[in-house]
């Protein structure tokens with residue numbers, strides 16, 4: 001199935017969970033990433049169980065502390 | 069007061085814009101912005117806001133200019149190494165535009181002084197390099213109902229959002245709690261490309277100009293991310309304001325400012341990044 005991750009369309013296995021996607025996308029500091037699916041933010045405790053569907057739009061939000 | 073001939077000429081490229089015009093330029097000249105951090109993000113923001121004629125600009129930084137700053141903090145020069153950053157920054161800003169007032173704060177902002185500093189400004193720009201400061205600025209601005217621009221940069225990436233407290237989601241609506249010390253890579257550990265600070269700091273300056281003049285739509289309710297390696301901008305919609313947020317919900321659990329441990333981007337306040 002196809003989903004959109006960070007604005008990019010990707011082919012992923014059917015029923016992939018958020019946790020699996022985080023791993024597959026090699027997300028840095030996965031413990032601290034925020035995830036939205038179709039503009040709804042998912043709770044961290046649901047990442048392992050929440051399966052994605054064809055056409056879902058997923059966003060990863062990262063802490064970014066630099067500025068000086 | 070009518071514009072002088074010099075002012076009409078200096079600001080002619082603003083005045084000609086229908087979104088700014090004479091009215092908008094007057095608003096800039098009567099407006100005030102506080103820039104927290106005279107570093108990577110603060111440098112371009114301070115230069116552009118001074119050039120734009122923002123009437124009063126406050127600049128906060130406790131540090132002195134370090135040689136390792138010059139790769140991106142374009143408001144400071146080699147001759148400024150060892151000087152207080154606020155002094156070096158104010159000098160350049162006044163050189164660009166002698167009409168503006170620049171107020172310097174050579175201090176760290178903490179729970180006991182931040183409210184007093186931000187209260188005198190229309191808009192706050194977060195150009196700090198550590199999470200304790202970013203959370204403190206968010207919480208203080210929410211409590212004081214002070215609109216602000218949040219931003220962060222790392223490696224070839226940057227992101228920013230604008231917050232109108234109690235109207236649009238705040239930093240804590242998205243990033244609930246401060247990450248533990250050393251959990252997230254810092255610029256000193258991971259690096260940052262100098263021009264990234266220029267891009268994101270300039271975007272923050274644009275938000276300040278838009279806020280003061282009322283031009284266009286502010287970057288509220290969304291986070292703008294920029295990846296220089298792929299040259300792509302991307303906007304992510306944020307959760308609704310206050311939805312379970314500890315500080316900006318209608319029933320906040322954080323009602324008093326606290327000082328988180330001051331771990332800077334480089335974890336050594338004597339040698340700023």
Ligand SMILES: [Zn+2]
Nearest residue numbers: 238241313316
């Ligand atoms: Zn909030």
